[in-house]
Amino acid sequence: MRPIEYVAAKTVQEAVKSLAEKGDAARPLAGGTDIIVQLRGGRRQLDRLVDMKAIPELNELTYNASSGLRIGAAVPCYRVYGDAAVASAYPGLIDAASLIGGIQIQGRGSIGGNLCNAAPSGDTIPALIAHSAVAEIAGPGGNREVPVEDFCTAPGRTVLQSGEILVAIRVPAPAAHFGACYIRFIPRNEMDIAVVGVGASMVLDGNKVTACRIALASVAPIPVYATAAGAALVGKEATEENINAASEAAQAAATPISDMRGTAEYRTHLIGVLTRRALQSAIQRAKEA
Amino acid sequence: MTTVDKKKYKVIGTSPIRHDGADKVTGRAVYGIDYHMPGMLWGKILRSPHAHAKIKSIDASKALALPGVHAVVTGKDMAVAADIEVEAGETSLNYMHLSDNVMARDKALYKGHAVAAVAADTQHIAEEALALIDVDYEVLTPVLNGREGMKADVPLIHPDQTTKVMAFRFDPGTDTGEKSNVAGRSQLKLGDIDAGFKEADFIVEREFTTSWVHQGYIEAQNATAHWNNDDNITVWNSSQGTFNQRQLMAEILKHPVSQIKMVPLEIGGGFGGKIPVYLEVPAAMLSKKTGHPVKMTMTRTEVFEGTGPASAAQMKAKVGATKDGRITAAYAELVFEAGAFPGSAVGAGAQGMFTAYNIENILIDGYDVVVNKPKSAAYRSPGTPQACFPAEAVIDELAELVGMDPLDFRIKNAAKEGDRRADGVQHPEMGNLECMEALKASDHYKSDLGGPNRGRGVASGYWGNAGMPASCSIAINADGTVSLAEGSPDIGGSRTSIAMMCAEAFGIAAEDVHPSIKDTDSIGYNGLTAGSSTTLRNGWAVFEVTNQAIELIKARAARLWETEPENVDFADGVFFSKAEKELKLTFKEMAGKLMETGGPISVAASVAPRGAGPSFTTHMVDVEVDPETGKVDILRYTAAQDVGTMIHHDYVEGQVQGGTAQGIGWALNEEYFYDDKGQMLNSSYLDYRVPTMLDLPMLDTILVEHPNPDHPFGVRGVAEISVVPPLGALANAIYAAVGVRMRDLPMAPHKIVKALQEKNGKTK
């Protein structure tokens, strides 16, 4: 790895200032499980890393049944799935947080980092989109909020401007009869990158779908919020036929490529299979919620 | 040797704790990557970004100007090594090619081919310096497939290379004079296949492909070298054979072999991949240039791209059988990609391909084709997993046509003692049929699959095993323990298996033998830790030294008892007088009397044994296939193998399980994924996908002990063959589960889905 400067920020203001000084040549460091690999492999070249782990606000995990969940951007995955109240309220988010890497990666890597890394395959991103999560951003110009589905702009790129950092991710409290699920397909059973990932959520009124969100990983340059696929189910009964129609709409929303992890045809096929399975699981959870 | 009956042993067949165990579970054991010397520099290799390119010039001036950089070497700094072919664990190496592989001279022949090396104060500075070396390449069209490479109109990777025709493995061959990427053509022929196929009622002929795969050892290649002022070179590394590497170093560096010392440190896996030299040469050259010891280690990407994986192959197999299930003839064409230099394991593959069966008419054509990929190296039963995959898949189809259970079909056709292999050699005593029958009698065979989309597959395999020379020495200590010096790097517990044979011979406990692995200046010649030969050949060496020591101790006992040595005998750890039964002393007691009876005793011996004793095995696997995603889950696995006399039970079983796991990875997910320019796109553990703990079930074994009659302790090689059958067994199990025959490895989920869609006539 090339020489680099390391700054451990103590406050959001300090982090923003330190990052702004270096522009594109500086990036935040949380768990480091992506950026250290990228720096070592020469895929990113930076002059400065600004460590977020000593900033209290970025390390808070708070959950309240009425106001919902707030995940500090540097909170490692294990804290999210290790919190009994969070795990019980957000099983669909836990699906994603508990399958990134292995236990060692989950001990460091954060959901915030997964989002900021902006990989098309980021597992937590479709789950966050399905949960209508919002990114809280702080920067030299003040604070702003961006829905997670609008956060990633290109592979490895986000809406964050020079000096801006992700402070926290806010996930609304689940409505009554809300259910969500994230599933992915990988050739192995662990330690792999999603060939396709699908996050789905819905709110049920009896067997009728009153809200539905579907998001996809590894099928386009950025995680895809498949609005038409979700809309295809809203107002309809949660039947096999309607689920299949939504799965086909999800397939239509994707622009997959062929690479070492799978062919475009296979990915399209998998979107159909996994969307159906994710919806079925979300329905099951909604009924139990 | 006469046939060894299954003897009763006290130490052999047990599972003592390994002698190096405490060091290895506490982190104290020093592996090659752990070595450190005061004043040491770090070396790094600059590698070609192109699969095929002329190196027009290399300018290292900017790198040399970087503070902390000490030296740069390139291929131009190396002498041209001799054009001589040598064996390298079932693949072959040519000194000149090896030298060119270690460092490219005029042409880079694969992505990752070393083109320069730099020594600097730290790894990070060395890495930075690489980026400052300017190489002017003229990019050439690469040849990336064996069958493509055989065509007349493709670029010649080595413009002067001509095809040699070989009559048998390691035959120097007859030069055809035809310029070609086909370096070698070989043929094994037994009987008359035309007559054999005429006799057949059913004939199945199919084509198959396999991808490049890597041994995947967790410890990367490494070497620390010091070129002293007296021109003595010392290298500390992890290798599968110090003496072999010493010879390779001598040939490449044109340096006297007596002035090179290889020090074996602990080795973190090899599976054949740590037979050749890579970093050892530039590390020594950089040390000479700088006067410092130089340490080099590869990154994981360098390991994938710059060492020797196992060949990809394009194959045809055709087998015929009669209605009553007798195989009458077999034909195969094996095209192996050798990589950038000739010498794939195609010959070994041909020899192993149909060898578990008694087939009277066989013809196998083999082609060794150079392509712009890394030079292939040995990988566990080299060549044989590739070749047995088509054999086992076609035989499975034939069993179905004949209407026989696949295991019964194999039992009916199993090779037995006296039957001939494709190369005409008759099988010695062995346990092929015993393995098949043991599997048929197993609970696994009798169990129900218990669900839809599940299937069971079987496959058999053969591996010849190797002999090779060995040397060891012992010193008897006054407390009745024995210091045992070995010269074969211990890659998986051989220290202990060798010590156990020594203990058995003396009638002492395994713990009373203290084994250690010596450098090339401190012990006699040892062959490679390869070919499943280490325990076998060192067993012979131990047999020699313990027998000699026993004779010497008999003489001491005779002196004590004032009789002649021929009146003293030794059995079950006790020296006794043949005449006076009350005169007896244990080995331990005699050890305490050596000083008073003439001084200490130590013995050294070197052996070059033959009669390795072949390995046979049959595996059975149950899978469940998700027909929607193509994912294969392994539900149950049983490997039955003739392991000869087991020395250390648990480590024998561990070899069977470990090879099985590698074979499963090879079958299902592992592959070098190349783009059309010859760039490997998945050179990390993340994307290469070796099996994790969650991908495998418990791996059950049936260990058939058919002692090797040609070995004093009945040892038969055990370490390699288990990687052979999983490829065919899984293909057959997937067919049984969902009805598609997978003939291209790996049998990745997307391929299974595609095959299912084609079978069902839809492309949903």
Place this chain on the structure above:
Amino acid sequence: MAAVKTHVRTTLNGEATEYLCEPNQSLLEVLRDVLFLTGTKEGCNDGNCGACTVNMDGRIVDSCLVLGVEAEGSDILTIEGVATPEGLHPIQQAFLENAALQCGICTPGFIVASKALLEKEPNPSEARVRHWLAGNLCRCTGYDKIVKAVVDAANTMGGKK
């Protein structure tokens, strides 16, 4: 181009330990090449093999993905801190008795990871052991004997089935 080194204070295997490192050095590199604690192994240097597993503040991490400077104030356990002067840890003993290592290069990572599991969950099922250790690659054993060793150690350590 040596940068200014940072002074880092940690607790390493129970002892106060200070070292100097540059920001581009990983904790793995610091352990191995600065402190000469080479029991923690490098297998891939990108978080995909687990050979460099250490316990950092109660969590197992890949030390190749932690910067040396990030360890300031941390409590770190490496393989060198697992055995005591009284003897091997039951997990280490179980690895030996079950022949759960062949070449042994992955063994330190497996032992450190297994110890963290058994301290948290004294009675893990086979499936749980496999899940917990999926981030640790072994290429020699096929994992069978490693799983048995960890379950065996759990029993020895008192977590009865």
